[in-house]
Amino acid sequence: MKNYFQNIWQSITTLLIGLGITIKHMFKARKGNVTLQYPEEKWPRPERNIGFDPKNYNIIRSKLHVDIDDCIGCRKCERACPVGCIKIDALKVPKETDLGLTSSGTTKRLLISRFDIDMTECMFCNLCTYPCPEDCIFMTGGPNSEKQPLDYEYSQYDRSRLIFKFANVTKNDIRRITTAPPVQQEIL
Amino acid sequence: MTIDNIIQWFQSWFPVNVMVLFITSVLIAAVVIFAIMAVNALVAVYAERKISAFMQDRVGPMGQGPGLHAGKWGLLQTIADTIKLILKEDIIPKAADKKLFIIAPFIIFLGAFIALAAMPFGPYLIASDMNIGIFYILAVSSFGVIGIILAAWSSDNKWSLYGGMRSAAQIISYEIPAALSLVSVLLLTSTLSMQGIIQSQAGTVWGFLPNWNIFNNPFSFLAFFIYFIAGVAETNRTPFDIPEAESELVAGFHTEYSGMRWAFFFLSEYGNMLVVCGLTVVAFLGGWQSPIAGVMEGAWWGLFWFLTKLTATIFIMIWFRWTFPRLRVDQLMNVAWKILLPIALFNLFGVAIWTLLVG
Numbered sequence: 001m002k003n004y005f006q007n008i009w010q011s012i013t014t015l016l017i018g019l020g021i022t023i024k025h026m027f028k029a030r031k032g033n034v035t036l037q038y039p040e041e042k043w044p045r046p047e048r049n050i051g052f053d054p055k056n057y058n059i060i061r062s063k064l065h066v067d068i069d070d071c072i073g074c075r076k077c078e079r080a081c082p083v084g085c086i087k088i089d090a091l092k093v094p095k096e097t098d099l100g101l102t103s104s105g106t107t108k109r110l111l112i113s114r115f116d117i118d119m120t121e122c123m124f125c126n127l128c129t130y131p132c133p134e135d136c137i138f139m140t141g142g143p144n145s146e147k148q149p150l151d152y153e154y155s156q157y158d159r160s161r162l163i164f165k166f167a168n169v170t171k172n173d174i175r176r177i178t179t180a181p182p183v184q185q186e187i188l
Numbered sequence: 189m190t191i192d193n194i195i196q197w198f199q200s201w202f203p204v205n206v207m208v209l210f211i212t213s214v215l216i217a218a219v220v221i222f223a224i225m226a227v228n229a230l231v232a233v234y235a236e237r238k239i240s241a242f243m244q245d246r247v248g249p250m251g252q253g254p255g256l257h258a259g260k261w262g263l264l265q266t267i268a269d270t271i272k273l274i275l276k277e278d279i280i281p282k283a284a285d286k287k288l289f290i291i292a293p294f295i296i297f298l299g300a301f302i303a304l305a306a307m308p309f310g311p312y313l314i315a316s317d318m319n320i321g322i323f324y325i326l327a328v329s330s331f332g333v334i335g336i337i338l339a340a341w342s343s344d345n346k347w348s349l350y351g352g353m354r355s356a357a358q359i360i361s362y363e364i365p366a367a368l369s370l371v372s373v374l375l376l377t378s379t380l381s382m383q384g385i386i387q388s389q390a391g392t393v394w395g396f397l398p399n400w401n402i403f404n405n406p407f408s409f410l411a412f413f414i415y416f417i418a419g420v421a422e423t424n425r426t427p428f429d430i431p432e433a434e435s436e437l438v439a440g441f442h443t444e445y446s447g448m449r450w451a452f453f454f455l456s457e458y459g460n461m462l463v464v465c466g467l468t469v470v471a472f473l474g475g476w477q478s479p480i481a482g483v484m485e486g487a488w489w490g491l492f493w494f495l496t497k498l499t500a501t502i503f504i505m506i507w508f509r510w511t512f513p514r515l516r517v518d519q520l521m522n523v524a525w526k527i528l529l530p531i532a533l534f535n536l537f538g539v540a541i542w543t544l545l546v547g
Binding site (some may be wrong): 008015018019021022023025026027033034035037 | 242508
């Protein structure tokens with residue numbers, strides 16, 4: 001009999017303690033909440049430093065970016081890509097046509113009519129960035145954040161939107177430049 | 189406004205057949221009660237999600253603006269959920285007993301729906317003030333068990349069946365302490381009419397406390413807690429939610445339901461909360477009586493006080509749900525038969541002696 005009432009008393013008191021804890025949490029919910037309202041707030045991204053001196057080792061595998069104005073169309077990145085997610089079409093142009101210089105001073109000789117990177121296929125190996133003679137293909141952020149800010153949130157509603165098209169010449173441009181008076185061309 | 193009042197009012201304007209007037213006024217009352225249930229479900233679901241979130245140090249449904257974000261502070265979350273439930277496919281399993289499967293949610297809903305017909309929301313706001321009001325509510329609210337068993341059986345699913353059987357056992361067991369503690373109230377008020385019970389709780393006791401049944405004597409104070417615990421068990425909510433115990437039985441008796449039929453289960457759960465909390469307020473907390481006798485009384489204040497007390501009791505139910513862990517099946521039966529029932533019987537005896545000696 002004593003045990004019976006002790007049991008009831010114990011359960012009542014412990015339940016009341018539980019109720020007290022929850023109500024306390026309810027009233028200080030604003031202060032103590034642990035939720036991060038994701039699209040509006042973000043956690044600070046930790047600094048990435050694996051301890052090596054060479055800057056390239058501290059690369060962030062975020063998203064490939066191409067400075068298309070610097071690209072000379074050498075296709076080394078396309079060849080380096082193990083999965084073949086980079087597609088480049090480079091057109092020969094008449095010799096007189098001036099396509100300008102890259103930022104490191106190399107003359108551009110080919111017109112990049114297509115530079116597509118399929119980020120659904122990309123496996124973020126970063127192998128395409130090493131052979132680039134003009135350093136114009138790179139991962140965003142990290143050591144490259146002056147060139148291109150970090151961008152790792154590029155999800156899309158449609159898979160085809162993850163094929164990033166970097167070429168900035170229009171069909172009109174291509175027609176205008178390639179149908180210029182034909183001149184004997186050097187082979188690269 | 190009882191149904192009789194509406195009929196009389198109509199009769200003074202449109203002198204047509206009484207049967208037609210009767211059906212129209214019953215329909216009006218039904219629509220109003222359905223609206224009350226729907227609004228209650230909308231608000232209570234939102235409140236439940238927010239309160240549970242705050243108790244667990246989360247923020248709950250949030251939005252920074254209208255549109256896809258479900259309104260500021262997630263205010264439109266329940267409406268978005270309702271739209272989603274209406275649009276969802278209504279799946280009926282191949283092996284299900286189709287007719288029973290289709291009507292089961294509505295039978296459960298009916299239990300809560302017709303019980304609200306005798307619920308006094310204010311001094312004049314009651315669909316039907318019958319002289320056996322509390323007995324009617326007790327009888328009719330057990331109607332939901334049939335719906336639960338039908339849903340469980342017709343789903344042709346072992347989890348559903350387990351859930352239904354547990355639910356039936358639980359509701360039938362907890363009906364006894366609940367009814368016994370209500371009977372101890374009836375000894376004090378000596379009427380079965382809902383308005384009569386509330387009217388008998390006017391005035392003050394001990395000079396300062398309102399003369400509600402909970403403060404009337406120590407036995408009815410205990411009866412309040414017994415009724416409330418048994419009531420929580422009757423609504424199948426945590427800590428007594430073994431019928432739908434999601435970690436054991438997937439979702440219990442409504443495992444196989446989807447879309448609007450599932451929404452009816454939800455609606456009736458919140459409707460049951462409304463019935464149990466309303467009955468607690470009427471029987472123990474003075475219904476629409478003001479807490480300070482003679483102050484702020486009248487038709488609209490009555491509605492205000494009733495809704496305030498209702499909100500408070502519903503909040504306590506939500507508070508229970510997000511604090512206590514679920515009871516095991518044997519523990520559940522222990523609580524009902526070995527603890528609540530003896531105390532309720534003792535209480536009934538005590539109240540009887542009290543009424544005999546004190547008055």
